Amino acid sequence: MGSMAELMLPVIDFSSLRLKPGTAEWTAVRDEVKQALETCGCFEARFKKVPVDLQESMLGSVQELFDLPLQTKLRNVSRKPYHGYVGQYPMVPLYESMGIDDADVYEKVDGLTTILWPEGHPNFSKNIQSFSEKLSELDKMIRRMILESLGVEKYLDEHMNSTNYLLRVMRYAGPQTTDTKLGLNSHTDKNIVTILCQNEVDGLEVQTKDGEWFSAQPSPNSFIVMIGDSLYAWVNGRLHSPHHRVMMSGNKARYSVGLFSIPKGGYMIKAPDELVDEERPLLFKPFDHVEFLGFYYTEAGQRAESALKTYCGV
Numbered sequence: 001m002g003s004m005a006e007l008m009l010p011v012i013d014f015s016s017l018r019l020k021p022g023t024a025e026w027t028a029v030r031d032e033v034k035q036a037l038e039t040c041g042c043f044e045a046r047f048k049k050v051p052v053d054l055q056e057s058m059l060g061s062v063q064e065l066f067d068l069p070l071q072t073k074l075r076n077v078s079r080k081p082y083h084g085y086v087g088q089y090p091m092v093p094l095y096e097s098m099g100i101d102d103a104d105v106y107e108k109v110d111g112l113t114t115i116l117w118p119e120g121h122p123n124f125s126k127n128i129q130s131f132s133e134k135l136s137e138l139d140k141m142i143r144r145m146i147l148e149s150l151g152v153e154k155y156l157d158e159h160m161n162s163t164n165y166l167l168r169v170m171r172y173a174g175p176q177t178t179d180t181k182l183g184l185n186s187h188t189d190k191n192i193v194t195i196l197c198q199n200e201v202d203g204l205e206v207q208t209k210d211g212e213w214f215s216a217q218p219s220p221n222s223f224i225v226m227i228g229d230s231l232y233a234w235v236n237g238r239l240h241s242p243h244h245r246v247m248m249s250g251n252k253a254r255y256s257v258g259l260f261s262i263p264k265g266g267y268m269i270k271a272p273d274e275l276v277d278e279e280r281p282l283l284f285k286p287f288d289h290v291e292f293l294g295f296y297y298t299e300a301g302q303r304a305e306s307a308l309k310t311y312c313g314v
């Protein structure tokens, strides 16, 4: 445990109104992003475009959602694995979550809202949609910076148009003990970029490249950004996609929310030729994210140390 507290995530500030592509400020932040993603795959972001009160009302809505009866929550089903209601798993008894597809599109969110609250709940839809839309600007900025810093910005439009936003909301019950209990198993994310925020209860732990775990303790109203395996594959291994998990102790429930940019089904993820050479041969054959997810949730996929390597490693 001693070494855990000593590590801290890099903190990067995206709040300046002058942060526009082409400015010196942009280039400086872009360099910080590249450095953080190469070394940790993860950083803490300050981003004032999501106002504090919106973040708080969104977390209030998330709590309201989890307070619904289980039977109601189970009505959120999805064709895609891990996109509907997930919970009541004996391996991770503290964990419950719900996926909201296309969370930045009001009609899509409201479609789910009326499944959960047949009488309607426009406030819920608005909080979720508005938060997702504003936060998606941070996702877009970061991805633009990544492509620019790798000299492949000519793919920017294609890259941006190849993804949707999923908002996954999570509740981890307090284990009612000072012992540390598993909240969510160690994993790498499978998508492009993940942006997390939480209530005041910490619990997220990230593994360094050397295999050491450290706890992420974001300051209030900031975000944790990390990259997933699909981006790791697309940049041909140039950025790190970190293992992370959630560990819980104490009485209080942890609420967290992740905005995931996710490749659309049918889009083949393939590293650009510019990122493949003799020194850095191609790591992964082109793959479809939805099919890869299908493999990940099979027994072989869950057993694999790296599901992506097993699925399409060269």
Ligand SMILES: O=C(O)CCC(=O)C(=O)O
Binding pocket: 168, 170, 184, 189, 196, 198, 204, 244, 245, 246, 256, 257, 258
């Ligand atoms: O709750 C968190 O902070 C992390 C959740 C997570 O890692 C995930 O949903 O992929």
Ligand SMILES: [Fe+2]
Binding pocket: 187, 188, 189, 244
């Ligand atoms: Fe994750």
